[in-house]
Amino acid sequence: MRGVISAAGYVPYHRLDRSEITAFFGSGGGTGTRAVASYDEDTTTMGQAAADLALRSTHVEPEALWFATSAPAYLEKTNAAAIHAALRLDPTVGALDFGGAVRSGIGALRTALAGRGSTLVVAADTRDGLPTGADEAAAGDGAAAALVGDDSAAPVLAEYLGGASRTLEVTERWRTPEGTRSRNWEERFGTHVLGPAAADAWRAALANSGLDGADVDHLALAGLNSRAVASALKAIGVSAGILVDSLLDTVGNTAAAHPALLLCSALEQASPGETVAVVALVDGAEAVILRATDALADHRPVAPVSEQVAAGGSVSYGRFLTWRNMVDVEPPNRPPPNRPSSSAAHRRADWKYGFTGSRDRPSQMVHLPPARVSEKGGAVDDMDPAPMAHATGTVASFTVDRLAYSPSPPTVFAIVDFDGGGRAPLELTDVDAGEVHAGMRVVPTFRRLYTADDIHNYFWKARPVRSEPAVP
């Protein structure tokens, strides 16, 4: 049996109230909220967050990692390699990027389901649009990950029954690599071509699965052309009652990540034996159909999508615009940081990406960053790796630095003491300076500190423990 062994979504903490756009410009915006990646998040860090959540609920190690996004942090350099390093996967695990098409998210998932071996499929997107535009408001940022494999090592939560693809060469939505916004042909044209493609893919996937449309219990429909999505639903001819919440009112459309995010959401709602279908309208259509197994009953997501959607804190429209480089604000008059050294970063990849210190064998003292000589006792080269990415810590002391260079001042900074040993001075993120207090519980989170010379400087910060239970 082959299918999804584990799956998790990641919805960034911040929410933009769409009415703020309308209030500011007198146009644009809308109702509800959209999820906003923080200034220190990108598709790589959000992908890592989703992948980490997915891997935490299983002991199965992936043999491959595929990463799909329409907003890659790098071209040429493999973004999946940073995710791979931050997950501390074995070097034998092949990490690959899918190209920059929105379609690559659902495409990677279907390819993994139809393939062999265990593959961690990660999709993430940050979505931009010019102020007041439809994309700015309707879009959302987020990520999802699914560990796909057979049930030899662990039971699958949902068995892959079948899938289908319909490919169209159609310039319906497009963006050049240097473009800051997507462009659309008239929406009605997209509806004309994508609706029938979705219905075709749906029928083919049902046939491959040996099912009838009435057998499907949960349908996740995704697509950036909302008119086409509505038309596809009509063409598919199922009851709107089986539709999985599109998350468009709360998270927004996360494009390449959205089909997998909705799949995670559907699996949180499905009962064993129920059938879940995902249909994505993008450059044609992709469809996959799965059936929840008995193992789903015992599965407890580390951070359910529903909880992440319900949590979250607001971000002002002004701050949103600066985070998305739509508005430049005056930075602190301090020199900007230097680019990190590639060779130094490579030597210390397990610290920088994996947040792994060292534990002195004689004294058991945890050293962050890892050290060769023990602070207690002075033993030399007698340490074991101390992975800290899943540790929970307590703020021992903190400060708010309004002078330091930051892409989004002020810098909130804390001395964090971890349960089980280890102290690290860490920047706090996803936090309001006013809510920080000594004793606050925090967990590490993989972030992009800054970018210099086009090199993204990734490292770990800490964020407050909120909806997510602390998993040791």
Added chain:
Amino acid sequence: MSSRGICDRVAVIGMGCTPFAEHWDLSLDDLIIDAAHAAYRSAGIAQDDIDAFWFGTSQSAASGLALAGPLKIKGKPVTRVENYCATGSEALRQACYAVASGAYDTAMALGAEKVKDGGYQGLNALPIPTDGTQRTLTAAAMFSLMLPVYADRYGVDPDELRYAAARIASKNHHNGARNPRAQFRREMSAEQICEMPAVAGMLSVFDCAGVADGAAAAIVCRAEDAHRWCPNPLYVKGLALVAGTGAGSLDPGYDYTTMPECAQAAAEAYAQAGVTEPRSQLALAEVHDCFTPTELVLMEDLGFSPRGTAWRDVLDGVFDLDGELPVNADGGLKSFGHPVGASGLRMLYEVWLQLRGEAPAERRIPDTGRTLGLTHNLGGYPGEIVSFVGIFGTGTGPPT
């Protein structure tokens, strides 16, 4: 442990100190020349009579060439040293030990920093290539960590503690207003400082030392030769330096209410000098008041106040110019600003003036008959510090 010290074996026979200021019209070379020649005049010594030179600068230049060139020191050993913000004291320490070793009869330590050519306010770290995981907080923020934990540990009302910190700045500004070499010469009340917006933790800009250009120099010789040059030299009683391992950033046992490296350096210097009761034996102390919490905690680390009580002593005026133990009688880093390489020697310059009765009347410390002065100079941040403590006195023999 066999740190024996060099008590009474080396004497300071001359000093020079430039005004500390935003010297837009003076170069590093100008500052070096002005400080060096002031020291030569002070000792009545010719440059050629100095056997070896130590040049302390943190970021303004590299190598002994940067001192030998502008001063035209020919055929002599010139060494550049760097030890964070304790760089000036490190230059002095090297010069003193070189003379004490018998290798040289005379030596000069000169510290200088040209900070204001950088184009940014504040001090900025050297761009050493790293893996990018080092924190990028300002020093102000790092030291601001100390106040909340201090308040919590000792049960001090945070507002009262904040006022005590502001009173330290106010005291130092009071003293600096009476010093023509100081950069900031305006008095500031603690109330004014408390009303200012916070820039890092509880700290306002006026809780932070300023930034300035400056240079200072000391000439040292064998103690037995001192009177050849100077009728009233200062004798080196103790020189201690402790570089931490960064333990405070690693060890959850460290609580940011103390700087252990400073306490260790003080204990070592006191032992060398035979000081047992610093609060009653020292005539004055010049300490590294880079930020107000630093001076507060130093009063305890240096043994002037019992743990948890320095804030009360500050409020009681113990460390005022006319107090029981004047601290930073010249105005400190607070009034002078902090040209990194020069500050440690600037501290010694005030001890040089005060103990020898040359400080002007408006900022002269009370005549208590005490003959010892202390300089304390640190670099780094709470949890990872390099700390210097020096004891100097007007006479030889054990303290009275």
